[in-house]
Amino acid sequence: MTTTAAELRRALAAGVGSPGWREALEAVPRENFLGDSVYRLDPDLGWVPTHRSQMGPDEWLTLAYTDETWVTQVDGVMAEDAAEPVTILRPTSSSTLPSLVVRMLEAAGIREGDRVLEIGTGTGYSTALMCHRLGEDAVTSIECDPVIAARARRAVNEAGYWPTLVEGDGLLGHEAGAPYDRLIATCAVRGIPAAWPRQIRPEGTITTPMLGWLGGVAFAHLQVSERGDASGRFLDDDVYFMPARTHAAPGRPAIRMGLGEVRYSELDPAILKDDTALFVAQLAIPQGHHGWAEGTLVLYDTTGSQADVSPADGGGWKVHQHGPRRLWDEVEKAIAVWQEAGQPHQSGFGLTVTGEEQWVWLDEPQGPRWRIPT
Numbered sequence: 001m002t003t004t005a006a007e008l009r010r011a012l013a014a015g016v017g018s019p020g021w022r023e024a025l026e027a028v029p030r031e032n033f034l035g036d037s038v039y040r041l042d043p044d045l046g047w048v049p050t051h052r053s054q055m056g057p058d059e060w061l062t063l064a065y066t067d068e069t070w071v072t073q074v075d076g077v078m079a080e081d082a083a084e085p086v087t088i089l090r091p092t093s094s095s096t097l098p099s100l101v102v103r104m105l106e107a108a109g110i111r112e113g114d115r116v117l118e119i120g121t122g123t124g125y126s127t128a129l130m131c132h133r134l135g136e137d138a139v140t141s142i143e144c145d146p147v148i149a150a151r152a153r154r155a156v157n158e159a160g161y162w163p164t165l166v167e168g169d170g171l172l173g174h175e176a177g178a179p180y181d182r183l184i185a186t187c188a189v190r191g192i193p194a195a196w197p198r199q200i201r202p203e204g205t206i207t208t209p210m211l212g213w214l215g216g217v218a219f220a221h222l223q224v225s226e227r228g229d230a231s232g233r234f235l236d237d238d239v240y241f242m243p244a245r246t247h248a249a250p251g252r253p254a255i256r257m258g259l260g261e262v263r264y265s266e267l268d269p270a271i272l273k274d275d276t277a278l279f280v281a282q283l284a285i286p287q288g289h290h291g292w293a294e295g296t297l298v299l300y301d302t303t304g305s306q307a308d309v310s311p312a313d314g315g316g317w318k319v320h321q322h323g324p325r326r327l328w329d330e331v332e333k334a335i336a337v338w339q340e341a342g343q344p345h346q347s348g349f350g351l352t353v354t355g356e357e358q359w360v361w362l363d364e365p366q367g368p369r370w371r372i373p374t
Contacts, residue, residue, distance in 0.1 A: 003058065003061070005029060005031060005065070006026075008061055008064075008065035009026045009027075009028075009065060010026055011065070012065045012067060013025035016067075016098065016099050016102050017099075017102035017103070017105075017106055018106065020111075020133050021102045021105060021106065021129070021133065023132075023133070024129040024133045025098060025102070025129065027132050028128045028129055028132055029159060030064045030065060030095070030098065030125055031060065031061055031064035031065075032155050032158060033095055033123040033124055033125040033128070033159075034063075034072065034095055034123065035072060035078070035079070035080055035123075035151060035155075036051060036052045036053070037049050037050060037051045037052065037072075037079035037080040037082070038050050038070040038071060038072055038095075039070075039071040039072070039074055039079050039082070039086070039091070040071075041071070042085065045085040045087075046085045046086055046087035046089065047071065047074045047085060047086040047087075047088075047089075047091070048085045049080075049082040049083070049084075049085070049086075050063075050079070051079075067097050067098055067099050068097050069094050069095065070094060071093070072093050072094055072095060072123060072148075073091065073092045073093035073147075074086045074088060074090065074091050074092060075088040075090045075092055076092060076145075078147060078151075091242060092145075092242065092245070093122055093145065093148050093242070094122065094123075095122065095123045095125055096122075096125075096186065098125075101126045101129065102129075103239075104126075104184065104186075104207065104239065105126070105129070105184070107207055107219070107221060107235055107237065108184045108205060108207035108221070109205060110130065110133075110134070110182050110184065112133065112134060113134075113181075114134060114181040114182050115138050115140075115177075115179075115180045115181050115182075116130055116134065116138060116139055116140070116180060116181065116182045116183070117140050117142070117173060117174060117177065117178075117180040117182070117183045117199065117200075118130070118139065118140065118141040118142070118184055118185075119142060119170035119171075119173075119183065119185040119186065119187060119196075119208070120141075120142075120143060120170055120185060120186035120187040120244075121141040121142065121143035121148070121152045121186075122143070122148065122152065122186055123148075123151070123152055124141075124151075124153070124155045124156040124165075126186060127139060127141045127152065127156055127161075127163060127165075128155075128156050128159050130163075131156070131163050132161070136161045136162050136163040138163075139161075139163035139164070140163065140164040140165075140174055140177045141163060141164070141165055141166070142165075142166040142167075142169075142170045142173070143166070143167060143168075143170070144167075144168065144169055144170060144245060146167055149167040152165065164177060170185070170187070170244065171193040171195065171244060171246065171247075172195050173193070173195040173196055173198075173199045174199070175195070175199060178198075178199035179199060179200060179201040179204070180199060180200055180201070180204060181200070181201060181204045181205075182200075182204060182205050182206075182207070183196055183200055183204075183205070183206045184207045184208070185207070185209065185241075185244075186241060187209070187242055187243060187244045188208070188209040188217070188240075188242065188243045188244065188247070189208055189209075189210055189211070189243070189244050189247050190210065190211070190212050190213070190243075190286070190372065191353075191373045191374050192206065192208070192220070192222070192351070192358060194355070194374065197222075197228050197230045197353060200224040200230075201224070202224060202226045203223060203224065204223070205221060205222060205223055205224070205232075206220070206222045206224065206230055207219075207220065207221045207222075208220050209239045209241040210351075211240070211241065211243050212279075212282040212286060212372075213249040213250075213286070213287065213288060214278060214281060214282035214285065214286075214288050214289060214290055215278055215282070215290070216279030216282035216283075217238055217239065217240055217279065217346075218234040218279060218346040218349070218360075219234055219235040219236075219237050219238065219239050219346070220232065220234055220235075221234070221235050222351060222353065228355065229352065229353060229354045229355075230351075230352070230353040231350065231352040231353065232350060232351065233347060233349070233350040234346045234350060234351065235347060236345070236347045238346070249289060250302070252289065252291070253304075255291075255298055255300060256306070257293070257298065257306075257308040257320065258308065258320050259306065259320055259322045260306070260307075260320050260321050260322025260323070261320070261321050261322065261326075262318065262319065262320055263319050263321075264312055264316050264317065264319065265309065265317045265318075265319050265328065265332065266316055266317075267317070267332050267335060268317065269309040269317060270297075271335065272297065272331075275346075276338075276343070276344070276345055276346055277335060277338070278290075279346055279349075280335055280338045281331045281334060281335065283334055283360055283370035283372070284331050284333065284334035285299065285301055285325070285327050285330050286370075286371075286372055286373050287302045287373075288300065288301040288327060289301065293308075295310065295311065296308050296309065296310040297309040299327040299328060299331070300327070301323075301325065301327060303323060303324050303325055304323045305321070305322070305323030305324055305325040305326070305327050306321070306322055306323055306327070307320065307321040307322075307327040307328040308320050309328055337362065337368050338362070341362055341363060341368075344362075344363075348362065349361065349362050349363075350364075350365065357371060357374065358371070358372055358374055359372060360372055
């Protein structure tokens with residue numbers, strides 16, 4: 001017997017979030033927001049386009065209502081425009097799994113009566129969920145990619161919603177509609193853009209994934225003060241979102257290992273395979289990147305500094321460092337502070353943003369702190 005889209009929506013919504021968001025999940029047709037194609041990742045072929053025309057109606061609906069993220073654009077190439085696999089491993093737009101969308105909306109505290117600014121319309125699915133619950137007049141969403149923005153507008157309007165949809169740079173917000181009660185971002189940022197706190201009313205909130213060049217993540221939920229500053233702890237969830245395009249890491253330079261000063265370390269570089277340790281290391285070297293080569297950790301940054309850390313013959317680890325900064329030294333110091341505090345999760349840290357600077361703090365705003373890029 002054929003399963004209807006309404007039945008699949010009810011099954012998807014079952015047990016997800018609060019009643020208000022479950023009702024929205026049951027009402028909004030996710031299949032309309034995927035377009036005619038999505039990408040699936042094949043470890044050998046890359047991103048393989050999957051077209052609706054190649055599938056039966058039931059199969060496509062089942063795909064749409066699987067609680068999974070479906071990539072719709074890779075390095076600017078839409079799935080419906082791809083005739084063969086795309087080997088570039090950099091997705092640039094997707095439809096996030098619905099359960100995570102709802103977790104983010106709930107983490108942001110969005111409820112009836114709120115006016116919301118969404119940064120990153122994407123497919124428009126989360127925009128439509130908010131329209132259903134809050135009313136379309138309460139929702140403003142901004143998207144930087146003109147192709148994605150046009151597709152989202154069609155999908156949102158065809159679903160019966162007419163919010164304020166803006167094509168532009170989400171890092172600048174949308175001053176014309178300010179002040180908002182809530183700002184929620186569906187892309188990750190390195191630091192909080194200066195325009196965001198200015199467009200949120202006092203006691204309003206900013207909720208955004210954060211992602212640095214080293215790969216460390218955190219989920220920020222900040223409250224805006226009367227002065228226009230913003231501060232708050234990171235949340236318990238580890239969420240991974242594509243970076244805002246101007247916040248994405250630059251390309252990797254040529255790496256030469258074994259250069260520069262030599263010293264030895266007792267800190268196992270494998271600690272950076274822990275998500276929180278990587279986040280802490282990133283606080284120390286916010287312009288840094290890292291990689292692994294046959295068990296050797298390689299660090300490099302935009303100043304031309306590099307470090308490599310590999311097992312030493314007599315035990316411990318051998319460190320080479322060259323360039324204007326000693327990257328491993330800085331990482332070691334930050335990791336030591338974190339370890340002394342008991343190695344808390346990112347939720348043991350917080351973020352404060354002022355008009356002049358922003359910094360991450362450990363345990364409390366007066367605790368150890370690290371400035372981050374603005």
